[in-house]
Amino acid sequence: MRAFSAQSLRWVSPCRPSWSRVSALAPIKARPFRGVASPALSRPHIRPFSASTPARSTFDSESTIYALSTASGRAAIAVVRVSGPACVQIYNALCPNTRLPRPRMAAVRTLYDPTRDPSANSVLDAGALVLYFPGPKTVTGEDVLELQVHGGPAIVRSVLTALARLNQPAHSVRYAEPGEFTRRAFINNRLDLTQIEALGDTLAADTEQQRRLAVRGASDALSKRYEEWRQQLLFARGEMEALIDFSEDQHFDESPDELTFSVSSQVKKLQAQIRFHIQNASKGELLRSGIKVALLGAPNAGKSSLLNQVVGKEAAIVSTEEGTTRDIVDVGVDLSGWYCKLGDMAGIRSELGGPAGQGPFIIGAVEQEGIRRAKARALDSDVVIVVLSLEKRPDDPSLYQLSVEPEVASAVHDCTQAGKCVVVAVNKCDLLPQEDRSGQVARQLTAAVGIHFPDVPERRIFFISCSEAQKGISMDHSDPGQLQTFLRGLVTTFEEITSPLGGDDGEAGTYDASYWEDSLGVTHRQSANLERCLRHLDDFLDEAQPQRSSVDPTHGMEVDIVTAAEHLRFAADALAKITGKGESGDVEDVLGVIFEKFCVGK
Known part of the structure; x- marks a missing residue:
């Protein structure tokens, strides 16, 4: 083998703490209920929280915990879950003189009040489904008892009260803390922290994409x-x-x-x-949290109308009067499985006059604050939808032009410089004759959009009509106002910005x-x-x-x-x-x- 070559190495004493190898939780011997025989309980290897000496926690594994695992309220079935070393004893107290169900096999049992002799007057639920899961191969790594009772509030309350009465100094039986079942699964090496976080996402998932992410x-x-x-x-x-x-x-x-x-x-x-x-x-x-979408445009361009059509309700006030929207209107919506937060904002304009040649005017302090918030919301968004309006030319009503406010163009430029994804929606296309919507006029309008916004690719330019979408007017009666085409393109944009890197x-x-x-x-x-x-x-x-x-x-x-x-x-x-x-x-x-x-x- 090759000999060690000479080299200039600086030897220093490493400053390392002396970690004490003390387990955070030691195996605990089960304490049976008085007068009731219990089988020997095996404890799995318990994961230490830390290499240092642990502090006493309220999440002690000596106690047996229980909780209502289904939503509270009236329902057909309610599930009460019990986990801990005293599951067998709890079963014997609730179902006296009956055999313990076979592991992982459901059995119909009558639940009795454990403080009274079994009789017709002490029945809690006459048709409960009971399952017993012996540890360690359970959801928590401990013995688990599951009681599926009728979901009436009185029955659920009586079962929970009966479990609370089984608590004694020799064997703690208590109601579980939030997340304690999952915490015990972590302690007993049934789940790790990454799986637990995904489990939390599973419980909070509202859309299809959130569900897929949580399942992965x-x-x-x-x-x-x-x-x-x-x-x-x-x-x-x-x-x-x-x-x-x-x-x-x-x-x-x-x-x-x-x-x-x-x-x-x-x-x-x-x-x-x-x-x-x-x-x-x-x-x-x-x-996981939703895609922030900002509707950016000049006053009366159709931002509020587009928001209402997308969410399917009157979320924003629509009026022909400019400056109707002064503050930000945020609405959460599920678009084909994608959760997004649509923000309708104040129209952006300058005091020098618009593109149609209007004279100068004064913008009030309230509208100025709305414009400032609109620009800030756009820069804070993930996707910016620039809503432009198609207008007839004042000098020739037979010709059409894009209404592009200089302040809007400046705000879009700031968004592209900040790396935001920009989509352009040209509204009021119902002014165009049907034969011009997909011909030369449409290509000319697309080229005009490219001149004003060169960083926006052609695949992200859409022509819509909120008026036709509201009235249900369409050439082929399948896509009024081309709104569905716009939404499909928006979903494609969502897919692009959420595609993973690294391949x-x-x-x-x-x-x-x-x-x-x-x-x-x-x-x-x-x-x-x-x-x-x-x-x-x-x-x-x-x-x-x-x-x-x-x-x-x-x-x-x-x-x-x-x-x-x-x-x-x-x-x-x-x-x-x-x-x-x-x-x-x-x-x-x-x-x-x-x-x-x-x-x-x-």
């Missing part, structure tokens, strides 16, 4: 990817630290320069993947489309930790690849191996915080933020 995130694809990256960094760190521990008495197949270069190459490939995941996280956030970049490796589609599920918390990891990897490369001008050719590169290895450890720690895995994954500070978003019965 519910798999363990991202979790395995983060863990694979973390293992790569740990292995790279081990190679670097081998130079520290065995540099004097061992021989290596690679010289320190070659080893450092090899690790740096791996880190660069990992950086490329992380960057794409961070960029795709912002695209996924558009699907064609060789630096990040060759992966199929599904690999990058999974990265759309990266949440804000995950993205923040990925950015932290990326900064530590940059610090590693700065340390492992010093400037050539500072390198002494007689001694090789001067690399602080200890500091470089520490940067790799910090980067691995950032990945560990995403999933909650690894000894350095101190996730106690983020658990409350994640679980508080869940309802009580989840």
